[in-house]
Amino acid sequence: MKMKNNKFIYLAVLAAVFASCEPEFDNKVTNGSYSAGEADFSSYVAIGNSLTAGYMDGTVYRSGQKYSYPNILSQQFALVGGGDFTQPSYEDDVNNTGGFLLGTTPITATKLIINTSTGGPQPIAGVPTSNVATLQATAYNNMGVPGAKTFHLLAPGYGNLAGVATGQANPYFVRHATSPAATVLGDAMTKNPTFFTNWIGNNDVLFYAISGGTGVNQAGNTNPATYGPNDITDPQVFAGAYSAIMDALTSKGAKGVCATIPSVTSIPYFTTVPFNPVPLDAATTAALNQGFAQYNGGLQLAQAGGLISADEAAKRKITFHAGAGNAVTIEDESLTNLSALGIPSYRQATAADLVVLPASSFIGTTVGGNPLQVNGVSVPLADKWVLIPSEITAIENATDTFNTTIKTIAASKGIPVADMHAVLKQLVTGIASADGQIYKAGYFSSATANTVVFSLDGIHPNARGYAIVANEYIRVINEFYKAHLPYVIPGSYPGATILTSNN
Amino acid sequence: MRKLLSLTMMALATSTAFAGGYRVSLQGQKQLAMGHTGVAVVNSAEVLFFNPAGAVYLKDRFTASVGGNALFARTKYQSLENNLRNSTENTGTPISAYIAYKATDWLSVGLAVYTPYGSAVEWDKDWDGAHLVNDIDLKAFYIQPIASVKISDQFSVGGGPIYVSGSVNFNRNVGRSVADEQGNKTDLTIDKSGVNAWGWSAGFMFNPTDKIRIGVNYRSEITMKARNGSATVNQVPAYLSDAPTSPQDIVLGNTTFNANLPLPAELTAGFSVQLTDKWLVAVDYNRTFWNVYDALIVDFKQTPTSQIPQSVNPRNYKDASTYRIGVQFKPNEKFSFRAGTYFDESPVQKGYFAPETPRNDSVGYTGGLTYMITSKLGVDVSFLYLHFKEINASYDHYVEDGNPNVSFGGTYKNVVFSPGIGLSYSF
Numbered sequence: 001m002k003m004k005n006n007k008f009i010y011l012a013v014l015a016a017v018f019a020s021c022e023p024e025f026d027n028k029v030t031n032g033s034y035s036a037g038e039a040d041f042s043s044y045v046a047i048g049n050s051l052t053a054g055y056m057d058g059t060v061y062r063s064g065q066k067y068s069y070p071n072i073l074s075q076q077f078a079l080v081g082g083g084d085f086t087q088p089s090y091e092d093d094v095n096n097t098g099g100f101l102l103g104t105t106p107i108t109a110t111k112l113i114i115n116t117s118t119g120g121p122q123p124i125a126g127v128p129t130s131n132v133a134t135l136q137a138t139a140y141n142n143m144g145v146p147g148a149k150t151f152h153l154l155a156p157g158y159g160n161l162a163g164v165a166t167g168q169a170n171p172y173f174v175r176h177a178t179s180p181a182a183t184v185l186g187d188a189m190t191k192n193p194t195f196f197t198n199w200i201g202n203n204d205v206l207f208y209a210i211s212g213g214t215g216v217n218q219a220g221n222t223n224p225a226t227y228g229p230n231d232i233t234d235p236q237v238f239a240g241a242y243s244a245i246m247d248a249l250t251s252k253g254a255k256g257v258c259a260t261i262p263s264v265t266s267i268p269y270f271t272t273v274p275f276n277p278v279p280l281d282a283a284t285t286a287a288l289n290q291g292f293a294q295y296n297g298g299l300q301l302a303q304a305g306g307l308i309s310a311d312e313a314a315k316r317k318i319t320f321h322a323g324a325g326n327a328v329t330i331e332d333e334s335l336t337n338l339s340a341l342g343i344p345s346y347r348q349a350t351a352a353d354l355v356v357l358p359a360s361s362f363i364g365t366t367v368g369g370n371p372l373q374v375n376g377v378s379v380p381l382a383d384k385w386v387l388i389p390s391e392i393t394a395i396e397n398a399t400d401t402f403n404t405t406i407k408t409i410a411a412s413k414g415i416p417v418a419d420m421h422a423v424l425k426q427l428v429t430g431i432a433s434a435d436g437q438i439y440k441a442g443y444f445s446s447a448t449a450n451t452v453v454f455s456l457d458g459i460h461p462n463a464r465g466y467a468i469v470a471n472e473y474i475r476v477i478n479e480f481y482k483a484h485l486p487y488v489i490p491g492s493y494p495g496a497t498i499l500t501s502n503n
Numbered sequence: 504m505r506k507l508l509s510l511t512m513m514a515l516a517t518s519t520a521f522a523g524g525y526r527v528s529l530q531g532q533k534q535l536a537m538g539h540t541g542v543a544v545v546n547s548a549e550v551l552f553f554n555p556a557g558a559v560y561l562k563d564r565f566t567a568s569v570g571g572n573a574l575f576a577r578t579k580y581q582s583l584e585n586n587l588r589n590s591t592e593n594t595g596t597p598i599s600a601y602i603a604y605k606a607t608d609w610l611s612v613g614l615a616v617y618t619p620y621g622s623a624v625e626w627d628k629d630w631d632g633a634h635l636v637n638d639i640d641l642k643a644f645y646i647q648p649i650a651s652v653k654i655s656d657q658f659s660v661g662g663g664p665i666y667v668s669g670s671v672n673f674n675r676n677v678g679r680s681v682a683d684e685q686g687n688k689t690d691l692t693i694d695k696s697g698v699n700a701w702g703w704s705a706g707f708m709f710n711p712t713d714k715i716r717i718g719v720n721y722r723s724e725i726t727m728k729a730r731n732g733s734a735t736v737n738q739v740p741a742y743l744s745d746a747p748t749s750p751q752d753i754v755l756g757n758t759t760f761n762a763n764l765p766l767p768a769e770l771t772a773g774f775s776v777q778l779t780d781k782w783l784v785a786v787d788y789n790r791t792f793w794n795v796y797d798a799l800i801v802d803f804k805q806t807p808t809s810q811i812p813q814s815v816n817p818r819n820y821k822d823a824s825t826y827r828i829g830v831q832f833k834p835n836e837k838f839s840f841r842a843g844t845y846f847d848e849s850p851v852q853k854g855y856f857a858p859e860t861p862r863n864d865s866v867g868y869t870g871g872l873t874y875m876i877t878s879k880l881g882v883d884v885s886f887l888y889l890h891f892k893e894i895n896a897s898y899d900h901y902v903e904d905g906n907p908n909v910s911f912g913g914t915y916k917n918v919v920f921s922p923g924i925g926l927s928y929s930f
Binding site for chain 2: 022023024025026027028029033034063076079114116434435436437438447448449450451464486487488489491492493494495498499500
């Protein structure tokens with residue numbers, strides 16, 4: 001008996017020795033290491049547009065949607081009591097191409113990929129399989145609707161299939177609106193959010209910018225029903241809609257985070273194509289200068305006649321030089337109208353102009369195959385290809401006004417603001433991630449394949465960029481709500497889809 | 504028969520990491536039990552490793568010690584910042600064998616086989632530090648003929664050439680986000696076995712009285728030069744396996760590699776005092792010249808189907824010290840009891856803590872005993888418990904898109920436990 005006891009003791013000692021062989025941290029990281037603070041993530045609803053939907057590479061596609069910032073956030077929230085997080089279904093995007101069919105007709109493009117056999121970004125081959133007419137009639141936690149402006153979230157019929165053809169409805173919302181008359185905000189509220197993120201407002205100014213400023217600045221017109229798609233929203237309309245959204249979201253005491261509108265002119269869509277990309281040989285230079293001699297002569301006459309200032313005459317004069325670095329020629333509707341004299345409103349671009357990304361595959365092409373009619377050189381670029389300084393000013397003013405409104409309304413509700421405007425500004429010079437990597441606001445190149453944060457559309461972040469966005473929300477939530485949520489590591493999120501062929 | 508034995512021993516000789524850097528201090532059951540002291544201890548044939556000069560003072564004409572350890576090394580990693588958790592558990596069976604033969608009164612010869620360097624770590628595949636290491640297995644197997652010469656009863660010298668046979672297998676991901684079309688992360692394995700090199704060790708022993716011994720031993724640096732090892736890439740996306748389309752584009756294909764890994768020199772000095780007939784105390788100081796491990800540089804052979812760029816991984820190790828003390832209590836001819844402790848300083852400097860050798864400063868606790876089955880044959884038992892403080896550390900020199908200072912860090916905690924058993928025979 002005594003022997004048995006001894007054996008037992010020996011075994012116990014041995015077991016203890018082996019158990020102590022297991023390394024134990026002083027403070028072991030478990031889900032319990034994190035906390036929600038004053039926030040309640042049991043029903044998290046994300047309100048917004050394409051940036052919230054996980055839109056990238058020009059569309060929403062099945063694998064890309066997983067990297068929407070609300071979905072990234074929800075995984076962190078899940079550690080501290082976050083509930084299920086649902087996103088609109090893309091199960092029907094069977095080939096992971098993105099894009100929509102309406103009936104049998106493709107109405108939006110497939111996702112952009114890099115095709116190394118041609119070098120550039122292009123839509124992936126294939127026909128979309130997601131159909132706008134396949135109605136899910138479900139409210140989701142992610143209520144980011146690509147294309148939505150602030151006032152759209154309140155508009156009944158924005159999810160009515162019948163309105164898609166006329167542009168009255170949004171195909172993304174049509175797919176999941178709970179009824180044809182439902183509003184985005186109304187559907188969102190059916191989820192009874194305890195926590196929300198609200199990042200709406202970009203499109204109230206972004207579409208104007210993307211269109212090269214072809215829309216109208218509707219400041220002063222308070223009837224959004226009369227707006228075109230590329231117009232800048234009136235500040236009062238914006239404030240009214242934003243207020244109504246925030247009233248609803250906070251009506252049951254939900255906490256949340258609002259976000260400001262990024263400085264759209266800092267995104268690769270506007271910063272990738274230089275104003276002076278044109279290389280010329282001596283013969284072409286001479287021919288072009290001769291071709292514009294009559295125009296330049298006309299300017300001198302107009303100046304002599306007192307119709308334009310010497311400054312404007314100098315600004316409008318078009319000259320080329322042999323070699324690289326010639327500025328593109330553009331149409332500028334803000335110049336003095338001399339059409340009565342037969343003088344068009346041309347000038348060469350300067351560093352103060354922003355050329356849109358699609359111009360990269362337009363500049364240098366010929367009109368009808370005529371080698372003398374070269375777009376951006378002998379044929380000046382139309383308004384839609386370029387943001388001129390007055391348009392940039394209108395964009396920046398509207399962005400600042402909207403952001404002031406966002407901050408004011410959020411503050412009145414006691415809701416903190418993630419200043420994505422400031423984040424994007426930082427991205428221009430570089431944001432240092434916690435791991436020391438520096439992320440910048442450039443377009444994809446093979447030298448930055450592991451660090452590029454914008455998707456191939458040049459407007460929306462890629463998965464890595466959305467991770468940076470998510471981290472900014474986490475920072476604000478941790479600080480304002482005294483929560484403790486872990487950050488994500490942008491460097492482990494994927495970048496562009498790169499293929500060797502596209503057939 | 505003898506050949507068969509040596510082959511079997513080779514197969515058994517797998518050693519696994521712990522201790523500063525990739526040094527493994529498990530070179531004899533008796534001395535391990537005494538805190539792995541021994542440069543000034545003449546106890547058994549294990550002295551061939553600790554200080555060949557001491558072999559000539561062994562009393563018996565023939566002395567042999569063989570033994571092996573079961574090594575359990577566990578490391579946990581966590582990051583509160585990013586909610587990351589991972590662990591690696593590795594077992595190994597390092598062995599050692601020593602045979603000393605007293606040819607004349609003034610000359611002893613011997614043969615020593617031991618595995619002082621090695622490292623094995625296996626994290627979860629594609630874990631958060633996978634761009635630094637998924638798994639690694641380094642082995643180095645030392646074979647050393649030895650001569651020990653007695654100059655006088657007070658002074659002896661000894662030493663011999665070392666033949667090393669080693670192998671390396673190292674896998675990691677080629678980037679943090681590089682993946683094939685299915686989203687599987689792309690990885691690279693370098694593998695080379697049968698890497699051979701030569702070195703030497705030499706020491707002296709001084710016995711100022713019949714109770715005190717002083718010893719110094721030096722083991723030379725040995726550079727393991729892996730040449731034409733295999734480099735294999737896995738799960739490579741098509742755009743990285745076809746011909747390059749831009750200056751930055753490369754082809755990742757299977758090729759061969761060259762790399763050098765230094766096994767650093769080690770200087771040991773110490774003394775022992777026979778306090779009474781029953782009590783022996785030993786103190787050792789080791790200095791390991793780790794500063795030779797400046798960087799792990801892997802050169803890949805450039806071929807039309809593979810243009811993996813040179814991989815430069817700064818290590819910047821510093822020379823490191825170990826302080827050891829051990830005691831032996833021998834109440835009778837049947838039993839000896841031993842205990843010891845040591846402090847092992849890590850050669851890894853701040854900002855260079857790579858998860859392939861996640862070792863920080865440690866304190867070892869050892870113990871053991873010998874039971875003499877007959878007057879000639881004894882069985883040796885030992886154990887080692889190595890305690891590491893948890894450490895917040897990072898490796899800050901990963902290169903990504905031209906940025907040479909991308910960091911990966913967190914909190915690491917290690918535990919190593921190793922029971923060992925051996926036989927000693929002498930006549």
